[in-house]
Amino acid sequence: MKIFASLCIALFAACSSYSPDLGAVPFACGMSDPKCPDGYDCVPLGSGGQMECLKAGGSAPDGGSNSGQCADDSNLEPNNDVAHAYIISSLPVGGLKLAGLAICPAGDKDTYTLMASQGQTLEADIDFDPNQATLTVNLISSGGTTTVPGQPNGSGKAKAALVGTQSGAQYVQVLVAPTAGTLTTNGNYKLTLTLM
Numbered sequence: 001m002k003i004f005a006s007l008c009i010a011l012f013a014a015c016s017s018y019s020p021d022l023g024a025v026p027f028a029c030g031m032s033d034p035k036c037p038d039g040y041d042c043v044p045l046g047s048g049g050q051m052e053c054l055k056a057g058g059s060a061p062d063g064g065s066n067s068g069q070c071a072d073d074s075n076l077e078p079n080n081d082v083a084h085a086y087i088i089s090s091l092p093v094g095g096l097k098l099a100g101l102a103i104c105p106a107g108d109k110d111t112y113t114l115m116a117s118q119g120q121t122l123e124a125d126i127d128f129d130p131n132q133a134t135l136t137v138n139l140i141s142s143g144g145t146t147t148v149p150g151q152p153n154g155s156g157k158a159k160a161a162l163v164g165t166q167s168g169a170q171y172v173q174v175l176v177a178p179t180a181g182t183l184t185t186n187g188n189y190k191l192t193l194t195l196m
Helices: 002-014
Strands: 040-044 051-055 095-105 110-116 122-128 135-140 145-150 156-163 170-178 186-196
Touching: 095 170, 110 135, 110 186, 122 170, 135 156, 135 186, 145 156, 170 186
Parallel strands: none
Antiparallel strands: 040 051, 095 186, 110 170, 122 156, 122 186, 135 145, 135 170
């Protein structure tokens, strides 16, 4: 009888609909072991020393390197416009933080989309390497025009916020700011998206 009960439990566990796959988007490592779920490694992304859980064998979105080389960002690209925006399926409480991102090569734009409910506040904040091209973050319409231009928010920081969103898709775009001068790329930025 014990063998039969054990077999039933094993079969039931094997048929679970739970999936441990959390996707390829990096997320912050935990404070104690295990720092990441099974199948994910806690690795440094970008030059800021922030540790992120990255899917084993995967690559971080965009380039975390400031070596002047453009990293392979094929898991996000093309995301230069609304039609090819990187889809963010959900935002955790407290917002979603993406690290190891880059605007590279020259002319690159990173566009993200997420769903909002009527009346929510959407905030998009970026932190970038101030020694490279100045970046901005804009909220844009489904037609690609800027609805809320990003504003500088300190050295190496910019922010855009919209209070009272319409229900549906919202678009966020990171690009080189018009004030960047002759610099055309930034190999290291972080994006934080919050819906309240």
